[in-house]
Amino acid sequence: MSNRDSHRGGPLSRLVGMVRGSLWPIPALGVVLAVALGILLPELDEHWATREHPLTFAFGGGASAARDLLAAIAGSLISVTGVTFSLTVVALQLSSSQFTPRLLQTFSTDRTVQLTLAQLVLTFVYALTVLRTVRTESATEDETAFVPRLSISVAYLLALGSVLALVLFLGHLSRLLRVETMLRDVHDEATQTVGRELDGPDGGARDTVEHHGAGPPVPLVARSSGFLVGVDERAAVAAAREAGVVVTLAVRIGDSVVEGTPVAHARSFAPGGSPDAETLEKALDSSFQLHYERTPDRDLAYGLRKVVDICVRALSPGTNDPTTAVHALSHASAMLGRFAERPVDPRSCRDEEQLVRLVVPPWELPELLQLTIEEPLQFAEGQPTVLRRLAGLLREFAWRAQGRAVDDLVCSYVDAVAERALASTGITESETRAWRQKVRQALAGSWPAEVG
Structure with missing residues (x-):
């Protein structure tokens, strides 16, 4: 680091x-x-x-x-x-x-x-x-x-x-x-976060974690509750170096931290070593930045969460606004595509001797795809326009996520979208079959021209 x-x-x-x-x-x-x-x-x-x-x-x-x-x-x-x-x-x-x-x-x-x-x-x-x-x-x-x-x-x-x-x-x-302005502002805010976290001098290509310690993992519990919005990495690295351990967080930036539950594991560099858990827990508590709500400063998934919330709220029976849901899914597709093109490894923070002392887990691409698809699919029953947009989103994501080992997950989601469309709308089986075919072609690097 x-x-x-x-x-x-x-x-x-x-x-x-x-x-x-x-x-x-x-x-x-x-x-x-x-x-x-x-x-x-x-x-x-x-x-x-x-x-x-x-x-x-x-x-x-x-x-x-x-x-x-x-x-x-x-x-x-x-x-x-x-x-x-x-x-x-x-x-x-x-x-x-x-x-x-x-x-x-x-x-x-x-x-x-x-x-x-x-x-x-x-x-x-x-x-x-x-x-x-x-x-x-x-x-x-x-x-x-x-x-x-x-x-x-x-x-x-x-x-x-x-x-x-x-x-x-x-x-x-x-x-x-206006909802279009809100979606644009959230999208711009998320783009700025990606720029700070992934496009900077240390973005995207993070240090590979080479050494996780030789001792058994010791769980470290949280001493406070809240959303993790940041980590004072310098303080955490100094505490881990003094204890002779490598600390691997079990929570990501944006996750909820609950007092009394494990938030990290510490492994001693010495075989059979047993770190002082209480001292490390105090150090982690002081280095964690906990807030009552998530913030967009370092949370890569927060912008996507807000766009999905707008989509789901638009699909509620009280609102019933599929057009807004389609617009929100378009923004979500663009945001997902940026993540798909930037592989992110766990962030490893090193001390002066270049030894890994702190490992911060990232938001994995399958988790971000699940966040985007799961809830809109649940509430899109009987909405052909929204289901078609979900299929299109999966095709767009598949094109940009080639080689990212998410083929099976993308195919399972397009199958679920097709099944929901057949069960709740008048969409024909031939159309859903075309959805599946286009997604698989995109995963293979093919995007045929539309005929007609």
């Missing part, structure tokens, strides 16, 4: 993942910027107060007009912010109940949403901060008023920007709530 990779899953990576997956960081930065501007710009105005103001377009009203304008900006924006995002949350809740609740996570990481909220709260906080510096003649001992003209002009411009941001946000929200 290279030095760069040894830091994967460390504190910095954990912080970046938390910031990327949260709604608040950019708006919080906007609040800080608003306070800074609200303090610095009035100081600049006060510096210019004793001479002719260099900006002729600056605010020209008195102190009372300035207070009224700033109060109107602050009051209206905080109301607009509350109402806008309340309606947005209601709309997204309805959308999540129709498609999948996991889409709310995509909304919170949307840059347009974050920037719009930042613009609104920045203008509100800035107006309040500048308002405290406006002084009327009766409020000062020397009866001199102070009107920060440049600061108020900036507040006016920020208010105009907030109105424009609100209009653009509503247009963006109307697109965001």
Whole structure:
């Protein structure tokens, strides 16, 4: 494992993942910027107060007009912010109940949403901060008023920007709530995860695990519960090196970890050696990044899971939307194809002496295919369009998965799709026979031209 990779899953990576997956960081930065501007710009105005103001377009009203304008900006924006995002949350809740609740996570990481909220709260906080510096003649001992003209002009411009941001946000929200946009966003998110995990300098061709230890495997149990969203590989490798063992995880990134159950096995490099299980369990517990929900940062299967959820929800009797299910299966086919073209071995992490100390299992291709096919097939009864798309997906996957030792599994799935079609729809046996033939031809590297 290279030095760069040894830091994967460390504190910095954990912080970046938390910031990327949260709604608040950019708006919080906007609040800080608003306070800074609200303090610095009035100081600049006060510096210019004793001479002719260099900006002729600056605010020209008195102190009372300035207070009224700033109060109107602050009051209206905080109301607009509350109402806008309340309606947005209601709309997204309805959308999540129709498609999948996991889409709310995509909304919170949307840059347009974050920037719009930042613009609104920045203008509100800035107006309040500048308002405290406006002084009327009766409020000062020397009866001199102070009107920060440049600061108020900036507040006016920020208010105009907030109105424009609100209009653009509503247009963006109307697109965001469309199922096609949601599928595209999930697909793009999954593509980025694949790029980080498989297309990087260490992606795809992982180290081959050469040594699993000589001693008997000792189970290591989890001390906390949650979804495994990452591993501090450097800390885990250091703990395994100190104990003289190689640790093989029994869970993948994205799997659920349950307290008190085995999550790994440790083998000593010395024959007959017995590692200290309690010490290793504590080290693993501190190196595991557990969360209450799965995240797309390193979880290769999470995007596929969300697309399948949309497909299954579309096939439910309450929704009955086969068109959405077909679109979701098309995205799933494209995502599966990327996995099929990138063989992934277990990730082996080495110490300074180049000895394997930690083995992280990957999502295997048969498991990803099962995730994609199993549930849609279960709910596609009586849906000829969806069953035809499932057969097409298997053919597309078979073409891209040649030589990946999944031929029997693909053939068994196309047989199951054909049987479900014959039993629940008017699809003819000759058509299902053609499905089977096309899948087997694709596995053999043949894609005949359609006749007619």
